[in-house]
Amino acid sequence: MVFEGLAEKLQNTFKKLKGKGKLTEKDVTEAMREVKMALLEADVNFKVVKDFVNRVKERAVGGDVLESLTPGQQVVKIVNDELTALMGGTQSKMTFASKPPTIVMLVGLQGAGKTTTTGKLAGLLKKQGKRPLLIAGDIYRPAAIKQLQVVGSQVDVPVFTMGDKLSPIDIAKAGIEHGVKHGNDIILIDTAGRLHIDEQLMDELIGIKKTVKPHEILLVVDSMTGQDAVNVAEHFNEKLGIDGVILTKLDGDTRGGAALSVRSVTNKPIKFVGMGEKLTDLEPFYPDRMASRILG
Numbered sequence: 058m059v060f061e062g063l064a065e066k067l068q069n070t071f072k073k074l075k076g077k078g079k080l081t082e083k084d085v086t087e088a089m090r091e092v093k094m095a096l097l098e099a100d101v102n103f104k105v106v107k108d109f110v111n112r113v114k115e116r117a118v119g120g121d122v123l124e125s126l127t128p129g130q131q132v133v134k135i136v137n138d139e140l141t142a143l144m145g146g147t148q149s150k151m152t153f154a155s156k157p158p159t160i161v162m163l164v165g166l167q168g169a170g171k172t173t174t175t176g177k178l179a180g181l182l183k184k185q186g187k188r189p190l191l192i193a194g195d196i197y198r199p200a201a202i203k204q205l206q207v208v209g210s211q212v213d214v215p216v217f218t219m220g221d222k223l224s225p226i227d228i229a230k231a232g233i234e235h236g237v238k239h240g241n242d243i244i245l246i247d248t249a250g251r252l253h254i255d256e257q258l259m260d261e262l263i264g265i266k267k268t269v270k271p272h273e274i275l276l277v278v279d280s281m282t283g284q285d286a287v288n289v290a291e292h293f294n295e296k297l298g299i300d301g302v303i304l305t306k307l308d309g310d311t312r313g314g315a316a317l318s319v320r321s322v323t324n325k326p327i328k329f330v331g332m333g334e335k336l337t338d339l340e341p342f343y344p345d346r347m348a349s350r351i352l353g
């Protein structure tokens with residue numbers, strides 16, 4: 058389960074705090090030391106941890122928290138608020154074009170779960186009453202086109218492909234024309250990934266962006282890679298500009314460091330999370346619910 062280790066440690070710390078009744082500044086400092094350790098062990102970005110703990114400490118020892126009747130509970134509430142804020146505060150929804158179709162580019166490194174997630178997102182949108190079209194723009198990875206066709210048929214969403222001989226820009230352009238003609242109101246473009254970030258990949262993605270002018274660029278990253286996922290997000294955001302992150306494999310991530318760091322480091326929200334291998338395992342990301350999961 059996601060945040061398993063962190064949840065256990067924080068809940069222990071706060072149980073002790075709540076059990077004390079009256080609190081001193083020293084009690085809060087000690088608790089915050091434990092919170093800091095727990096966050097670092099969960100692979101949360103170091104600077105994010107430092108700022109977070111300072112903010113909580115400031116709010117907890119300032120004001121009248123320590124004089125209140127239930128100081129322990131007040132501190133937990135502050136931590137809950139700050140964890141929620143760290144993950145973006147409120148839910149960040151997808152942007153839809155005022156005049157359809159909405160064009161969405163899905164980008165990310167190989168293995169992150171991009172193709173699967175493209176299918177999952179199409180399925181989710183379809184359930185919401187949209188008419189999605191998928192465009193197979195990953196012409197480099199063997200079997201990527203076939204894989205998209207398979208997930209497309211599983212969620213009953215059409216897939217536009219022109220094979221792997223044309224440029225992704227030409228495929229994207231033709232796919233959008235096709236979608237417009239067929240009344241698709243949202244078009245998801247699956248783009249190529251690489252094992253590592255390289256300039257050629259970025260140049261290609263920038264080329265597609267310039268041509269199709271997407272309403273939304275979503276970066277798919279693997280939660281289990283922790284701070285690597287955060288670095289990837291930072292890089293994609295600097296070079297390409299992204300509108301949001303989809304964090305996959307959260308179901309297998311017991312630490313949760315990427316979920317807690319990516320928003321703060323990139324200033325871009327997590328919009329969806331992948332919670333399993335099934336095509337229905339994609340959920341909108343709710344920062345407040347995630348914070349409650351951690352604090353129990």
Ligand code: GDP
Binds near residue numbers: 166171250307330338
């Ligand atoms: P791509 O190379 O980025 O297109 O990655 P794929 O879509 O092929 O996914 C790589 C692997 O990750 C596949 O085995 C997927 O089933 C798996 N996967 C994707 N998303 C999730 C998720 O949210 N949870 C789990 N457990 N597995 C996932």
